Amino acid sequence: MMELIAKTNIDFMGKRRYALLVSGLLIAFGLFTVVQMLMGKANLGIDFAGGTSVQLNFERPVEIDEARRILATGGFADAELQEFTGTGKLLVRVKRTNTIQEHVATDIQAAFKAALPDNPFVVDSVTEIGPSIGKRLQKDAGLAILLSFIGIVAYIAVRFEFRFGVAAAVATFHDVLAVLGLFAIMGKEINLLLVTALLTLAGYSLNDTVVVFDRIRENLRRRHRETLEEVMNRGINQVLSRTIITALTTQIVLVALVLWGGEVLHDFALALLIGIVVGTYSSIFVASALVLVWRGRPGRIIAQETNP
Amino acid sequence: MAARTPSSSKGPKASPGRRAITGRFLAVIAVGLVSLGYFLPSLPPKLVPASIRGMLPGEGIHLGLDLQGGIHLVLQVERDVAAQNFMDRTAEGLTGQIQREEIEGVTLTREGDYGIRVSTGGSADLREKASKLIEDKYPLLAAAPGPEESLLITPKPDELARVRTQAVTQAVETIRNRIDQFGVSEPLIQQQGEDEILVQLPGVAEPERAIELIGKTAVLEFKMVDEEARLTPGVALPPEDEVLYRRVVDPATGQELDREPYIVRRQAMLTGDTLTDARVAIDQFNEPYVAIEFDPAGGEIFARVTGENVGKRFAIVLDGNVYSAPVIRERIPGGRASITGSFSSAEANDLAIVLRAGALPAPVEILQNVTVGPSLGADSIRAGVLATLVGFVLVVLFMLAYYRLSGLIANMALMLNLVVLMGALAALHATLTLPGIAGILLTIGMGVDSNVLIFERIREELRLGKTVRLAVDQGYDRAFVSIMDAHMTTLITAAVLFLFGSGPVKGFAVTLSLGIVINLFTAFVGTKMVFDWMNARRRLTTLSI
DSSP states (O other), X not given: OOOSSOSOOOOTGGGHHHHHHHHHXXXXXXXXXXXXXXXTOSOBOHHHHOEEEXXXXXXXXXXXXXXXXXXXXXXXXXOEEEEOTTSSEEEEEEOOOOOGGGOHHHHHHHHHHHHOXXXXXXXXXXXXXXXXXXXXXXXXXXXXXXXXXXXXXXXXXXHSOHHHHHHHHHHHHHHHHHHHHHHHHTTOOBOHHHHHXXXXXXXXXXXXXXXXXXXXXXXXXXXXXXXXXXXXXXXXXXXXXXXXXXXHXXXXXXXXXXXXXXXXXXXXXXXXXXXXXXXXXXIIIIHHHHHHHOOSOOOHHHHTTTOO | OOOOOHHHHXXXXXXXXXXXXXXXXXXXXXXXXXHHHHHGGGSOTTTSOHHHHTTSSSOOOEEOHHHHOEEEEEEEXXXXXXXXXXXXXXXXXXXXXXXXXXXXXXXXXXXXXXXXXXXXXXXXXXXXXXXXXXXXXXXXXXXXXXXXXXXXXXXXXXXXXXXXXXXXXXXXXXXXXXXXXXXXXXXEEEEETTTEXXXXXXXXXXXXXXXXXXXXXXXXXXXXXXXXXXXXXXXXXXXXXXXXXXXXXXXXXXXXXXXXXXXXXXXXXXXXXXXXXXXEXXXXXXXXXXXXXXXXXXXXXXXXXXXXXXXXXXXXXXXXXXXXXXXXXXXXXXXXXXXXXXXXXXXXXXXHHHHHHOOOSSOEEEEEEEEEOXXXXXXXXXXXXXXXXXXXXXXXXXXXXXXXXXXXXXHHHHHHHHHHHHHHHHHTTOEEOHHHHHHHHHHHHHHHHHHHHHHHHHHHHHHTTOOHHHHHHHHHHHHHHHHHHHHHHHHHXXXXXXXXXOTHHHHHHHHHHHXXXXXXXXXXXXIHHHHHHHHHHSOOSOOOO
16 A cells, blocks of 8 residues: 555644744735735736736747837837747736727737737737726625635534634635735736636635544544544544645646646646645644634534533 | 434445446446537547537537637627717707797707706796697606796606617617628627626637727718808807818828818718618729618608709718718719728728618727637647646546555546536536636546545555455545535535636636536445445455555
C-alpha cells in the first residue's frame, strides 16, 4: 500500500497561536484590498468598472513600449497593455465610464492599422461594457457572495451546531480574503472570473473543512476522557491523508489549466491554485482552532457525553 | 442525550447478492451508453461518421460564443424617448383634428416630456370645446385645466405604460427582422428584464457592422430644404425650420472630414413608414446606392410634393443626418426614389436591410458588447481540451499508482463521470463555455475526492484488522456522511452562482453543479458495485487499495 502520509499524530491545535498570526496577516492583506475596492481605488476589471478591452493578434509580436506609444498618439495614454510572451497577442484595456457609442474599440484598431501598416492583425476579441452593466455585475457578484455564505452557514449550523457553522464560514472567508489580497499584491485585476474562482474556492475550502468537522463530530460521540482539543487533533490527523491527496489531485488539474488552458483561464486557474493551498491550510490549522477559541456555553454536539 | 454508535444510524448493510449486482451493473452501463449517445454528436464529423450520427439522439453539446466565436450584445431601449415620440405624434394628430373641427384660436405646444399644452388665449369657451374633443375622440388622453383657461393634456398612466412596453417588444421584432435579412444562423434575440434586449450572433465577427445594423434607429424622412432661410449668427431661424447636417466622410479611412449644414422644414413631407421596398443598386459611376419604393399613398404624396416644388431641393434624412439633398428636376411619379451617399457596398446593403425591416420605435443604447473572433474561439477549445486531457490523464495515473486496483475502479468511475456529464450537457441543451470547461476540470479534481474519502476510510478499517468485506462496507457507510455534507456545501455555492451569476459565471456553475450531482451517483452506485461484485465472487482476504 502506497502512502504519502502515514498515520500521524501532530498537535495541530497546539500551533494555533502561529496559525492565528499567519492568518491575521493574510486577512489583513485581504481586508486592505476590500477597503481599496470600496474606496474605488482597486484594480477592477472592465466588467466591473466599465470600459473597453480589445485583444489583437499581430502577425509579428509588437514591442510593448511601441504599442504604448502608438496608443498614446491615438489618444489612449491611459490604456493598459498586456502581452502574451511568444505570441503576437496584445491585450489593450481602456477603463472609461463612457458609452459604447464612442467607438473606442474601432479607434484603437485604427491607431494600430495606421501606425503598423506592414504588421497586420486579426481581432481576437472585443469587450465593451457600459457603466450601468458594470454596476449591475458588481451588485450581482456581491449578492451571489452574500447568499452563498448565508446558505452555507445555515447548512452547517443545521448539520453541526452554530459555532461550527460560523467557524467554517470564517475559515472560508479567510481563504477568499487571502487570495484576494495576494492577487491585489500581484497586481492582477479583480474581474468576474476572479470572483467566480473565489466562490469556487469557497465551495472547495468549505468542503475540506466539513470533512474535518465530520470526523471531529464522529470522534466526539465516542470520546474517552479526551479534551476537545485532543479530539480535534485526532480528527484532523485521521483525515490528513485525505485532505492532502484531494488537494493534490485538484492541484494536478489546476496546474494543467494554468499551463495549457489558454490566456482566458490563466488567472482563474492561478487564483484557485493559490486558493487551494490556503484552503487546505485553513481546514487543518484555522477552522477547528476557531471552534476551540470560541468561549461560551458549548452546543449540543460538543456538550454531549461531557455530562453522561 | 444517549450516545450513539456511528454504525447505529446506518448499520453495514449485508452485501447484495449476485443478481442485484448484475441489475445495478446493467443500470450503470445503460446510463453510460445513453450519455455517450448524446455526447458523440459533439465530436468533429471526421471522428463520427454521418451514418452513426444519424442514429444518435440530439445534436451534441451547444458551444457558447466564447468557444465558437460570435457577438453578444445587450441593448437598452430608450423607452422614455419612445413615449416622447408618441406624444409628438399625438400632438401632430391633435393639431390636425382641431383644424378639422374648426376650433379657431387654439395653439398647441409640447410641454415637458409627455405633456401637450392647449392655449386658448383666455377663452373658457374654447377650453370647453377642446376639453370635449379630447373626451370624445381621445379616450386614452387626460385633460387637466391650467392657468389662463389652458389645458394640459397628458397620456393616462395605462397608455403611457403600454407605449413604453410596446416600444421594447416592437424593437425586438424589428431587430429580429433585420438580423433575419442579414442572414445569421441560429441567432438569439430576446427581451431581458424590462427594457433590455439580448442579441447573440454566433459566427459573426464584425461588432461595428452588427452594432450599426442593429442599433440604427433608421427613421427615414424626406424634408424640404428652406431655400430662403440663411444661417446668420444672431438671427433666429423661422420656427418651422431646423438645421440638420450632412457628414462628409473620407471613404478610405471612415474619418469624418466635415459637417455640412442644411436648413430644412421641421415637418417631414414623407416618412419611411410608407416604404414597401429598399434594395441596393449600382449607378452609372459604378457607385452603390439604395433604391426605395413607396406604397401607393406614399407615392402619391411624393409625386404631389415634388410636382409642387420643382427647382427646389429636398433632404433625405436618416436618423437626423442628411444623406443627400437633390434638386427636384421634375415631378417624380411612380413612387420611387433613391438614396445616394458615398456608400461602400456593405453599407448600402445594410442600409437597405434596416429600411426594409423598418425603424426602431426608439433609439437603443448598447450596454454590453462581447465579441470573440473565430480564431480565439478555436484556440480556447484547443486549450480547454488539452488542459482537460492532461489533467485527466495525470489524475488517473496518480490514482492508479496510489490505490492500485481500487484506483483503477475509481478511474473507471471518473471516466463514467466525464461521459455522463458530457451526455447530460448535450441532453439538457446546456451551453458549454470556456469557464464551463474549467468547471468540468474542477469536478475531475474534486470527483476523485469521494473515492479518496472512501478509500482512506477503508484503509483505516483494514488497519483495525477488519475483514475486507466489513472494511469496505463500513468505509462506504462512514464516508457517506462526509461525502454528502461536502457535496451539499459545494452544490449550494454552485446553485447560487447559477441563479445569480451572469455570463462566464453561469457557464461555470452549470458544469460544476451537474458534475457534483453526477459525482454523487457514480461514487455510491458505480464503485461500490464493483467492490460488491469482487466480494460476491469469492471472499477476499486482501484488497489492493
